[in-house]
Amino acid sequence: xxxxxxxxxxxxxxxxxxxxxxxxxxxxxxxxxxxxxxxxxxxxxxxxxxxxxxxxxxxxxxxxxxxxxxxxxxxxxxxxxxxxxxxxxxxxxxxxxxxxxxxxxxxxxxxxxxxxxxxxxxxxxxxxxxxxxxxxxxxxxxxxxxxxxxxxxxxxxxxxxxxxxxxxxxxxxxxxxxxxxxxxxxxxxxxxxxxxxxxxxxxxxxxxxxxxxxxxxxxxxxxxxxxxxxxxxxxxxxxxxxxxxxxxxxxxxxxxxxxxxxxxxxxxxxxxxxxxxxxxxxxxxxxxxxxxxxxxxxxxxxxxxxxxxxxxxxxxxxxxxxxxxxxxxxxxxxxxxxxxxxxxxxxxxxxxxxxxxxxxxxxxxxxxxxxxxxxxxxxxxxxxxxxxxxxxxxxxxxxxxxxxxxxxxxxxxxxxxxxxxxxxxxxxxxxxxxx
Amino acid sequence: xxxxxxxxxxxxxxxxxxxxxxxxxxxxxxxxxxxxxxxxxxxxxxxxxxxxxxxxxxxxxxxxxxxxxxxxxxxxxxxxxxxxxxxxxxxxxxxxxxxxxxxxxxxxxx
Ligand SMILES: Nc1ncnc2c1ncn2[C@@H]1O[C@H](COP(=O)(O)OP(=O)(O)O)[C@@H](O)[C@H]1O
Ligand SMILES: [Mg+2]
Numbered sequence: 001x002x003x004x005x006x007x008x009x010x011x012x013x014x015x016x017x018x019x020x021x022x023x024x025x026x027x028x029x030x031x032x033x034x035x036x037x038x039x040x041x042x043x044x045x046x047x048x049x050x051x052x053x054x055x056x057x058x059x060x061x062x063x064x065x066x067x068x069x070x071x072x073x074x075x076x077x078x079x080x081x082x083x084x085x086x087x088x089x090x091x092x093x094x095x096x097x098x099x100x101x102x103x104x105x106x107x108x109x110x111x112x113x114x115x116x117x118x119x120x121x122x123x124x125x126x127x128x129x130x131x132x133x134x135x136x137x138x139x140x141x142x143x144x145x146x147x148x149x150x151x152x153x154x155x156x157x158x159x160x161x162x163x164x165x166x167x168x169x170x171x172x173x174x175x176x177x178x179x180x181x182x183x184x185x186x187x188x189x190x191x192x193x194x195x196x197x198x199x200x201x202x203x204x205x206x207x208x209x210x211x212x213x214x215x216x217x218x219x220x221x222x223x224x225x226x227x228x229x230x231x232x233x234x235x236x237x238x239x240x241x242x243x244x245x246x247x248x249x250x251x252x253x254x255x256x257x258x259x260x261x262x263x264x265x266x267x268x269x270x271x272x273x274x275x276x277x278x279x280x281x282x283x284x285x286x287x288x289x290x291x292x293x294x295x296x297x298x299x300x301x302x303x304x305x306x307x308x309x310x311x312x313x314x315x316x317x318x319x320x321x322x323x324x325x326x327x328x329x330x331x332x333x334x335x336x337x338x339x340x341x342x343x344x345x346x347x348x349x350x351x352x353x354x355x356x357x358x359x360x361x362x363x364x365x366x367x368x369x370x371x372x373x374x375x376x377x378x379x380x381x382x383x384x385x386x387x388x389x390x391x392x393x394x395x396x397x398x399x400x401x402x403x404x405x406x407x408x409x410x411x412x413x414x415x416x417x418x419x420x421x422x423x424x425x426x427x428x429x430x431x432x433x434x435x
Numbered sequence: 436x437x438x439x440x441x442x443x444x445x446x447x448x449x450x451x452x453x454x455x456x457x458x459x460x461x462x463x464x465x466x467x468x469x470x471x472x473x474x475x476x477x478x479x480x481x482x483x484x485x486x487x488x489x490x491x492x493x494x495x496x497x498x499x500x501x502x503x504x505x506x507x508x509x510x511x512x513x514x515x516x517x518x519x520x521x522x523x524x525x526x527x528x529x530x531x532x533x534x535x536x537x538x539x540x541x542x543x544x545x
Pocket of ligand 2: 338341342402403
């Protein structure tokens with residue numbers, strides 16, 4: 001088309017030239033016949049020359065126009081090619097539907113073709129009712145009209161769709177375009193296939209549940225050895241006192257002291273069992289409630305008492321505050337037990353092993369620190385602290401899950417867990433939002 | 436005099452008191468210890484006929500303490516733990532809560 005218009009101009013230029021050329025022999029002939037003609041020629045010369053100049057410049061302008069046209073045409077073509085390349089190499093499905101023409105497809109990129117298993121030429125000019133079951137098509141069309149009504153982009157977070165590879169889930173953004181006069185024009189849709197992402201998320205969630213179970217079992221295992229001993233001792237006291245009660249049947253005073261000793265032992269056992277009860281709850285949804293931080297710390301310390309005693313480690317609540325946090329008490333107690341157990345493990349081989357717990361306020365945050373007399377955390381261990389299954393402990397002693405699970409629980413609580421490097425001793429620090 | 440001397444080591448003081456109150460008799464003299472060191476010193480001075488040792492002690496175990504006592508004296512291990520390994524050289528291993536009649540029987544046989 002561009003070369004044909006050039007040809008047209010060429011022909012026109014030649015014809016114009018020939019036409020002007022024809023004048024001169026005619027004028028020369030007329031001048032020989034009648035010398036007066038020369039006078040007319042001289043008189044009309046400016047007009048003829050002006051005509052010639054006009055014709056030549058018109059031709060040139062046309063040639064220039066052509067050049068500009070050619071350039072902008074090239075520009076449009078370049079942009080079209082760029083857009084096509086981008087569209088067809090995008091991993092996301094991109095399509096456009098014409099509102100004025102029954103929401104029929106006017107554009108469909110390669111990723112879309114692949115996803116739907118249909119070719120571009122089979123799609124263009126068709127609408128959703130040609131491909132999808134009626135209920136799905138109804139859903140899509142309703143959403144499309146909504147987009148034009150709201151005049152804003154609409155995000156469809158989860159859009160189930162049937163494809164030859166089975167059903168997939170898309171996240172789709174739909175954007176309306178309007179003509180200059182404000183009438184609806186095109187609907188542009190961009191879809192991301194989030195099927196795998198959703199599956200991963202689901203499996204991570206169930207993995208988290210499983211890990212939570214693992215860490216509970218590990219904590220339970222660690223505790224049960226100590227717990228058996230803790231329960232059997234008061235049981236022995238009860239059994240012994242029962243024997244003595246038989247002997248002192250006639251002595252009310254002695255009888256009373258034995259009964260009291262039994263009561264005390266029963267309470268001791270009941271307390272241990274209450275502590276165990278928390279481990280029975282495994283995969284329920286977190287149960288958030290307002291809890292006093294000091295109560296939480298006290299309960300956690302009592303859960304680790306057996307272990308502390310076994311390793312001759314002093315666990316001390318060095319400071320505490322009267323503040324409340326919103327949390328799942330069982331889960332946060334589990335975090336605290338993990339941190340205290342780690343601290344005891346770190347401290348137990350030092351000459352005078354101790355663990356100190358501080359709770360204080362830092363503006364609107366409740367800070368809990370678990371500090372131990374251990375030899376600290378080396379930089380290479382620090383880098384991997386929160387990795388699941390990372391442990392420096394013997395097989396059977398460490399699961400490597402304590403800190404990673406704790407971090408997960410705290411993230412769910414919008415709280416943070418960090419190794420505080422600004423302290424002289426090893427310090428793990430939790431920061432909660434105050435109620 | 437002439438009573439049979441029996442020693443009992445446990446960190447649970449209440450249990451020591453009950454043990455003494457239950458088994459002390461005209462035939463048996465019960466002496467209790469909450470510290471392994473005290474027991475070892477006393478055994479060296481006045482060897483008893485039988486020693487009861489608790490397994491789980493604050494900084495050590497009954498097994499460790501047994502190694503520091505003469506082989507000639509019979510020993511009985513008492514444990515509240517579920518399972519323990521490496522216990523040898525004991526006349527018997529009893530589990531807590533121990534039965535009074537069982538211990539009485541052992542004492543009567545001395
Ligand atoms: N208080 C601490 N002092 C020194 N090292 C620690 C401390 N707490 C945790 N660690 C290190 O982090 C590792 C991972 O801890 P954790 O996730 O609780 O698993 P586990 O305790 O089962 O090993 C531990 O094995 C240990 O090397
Ligand atoms: Mg741990």
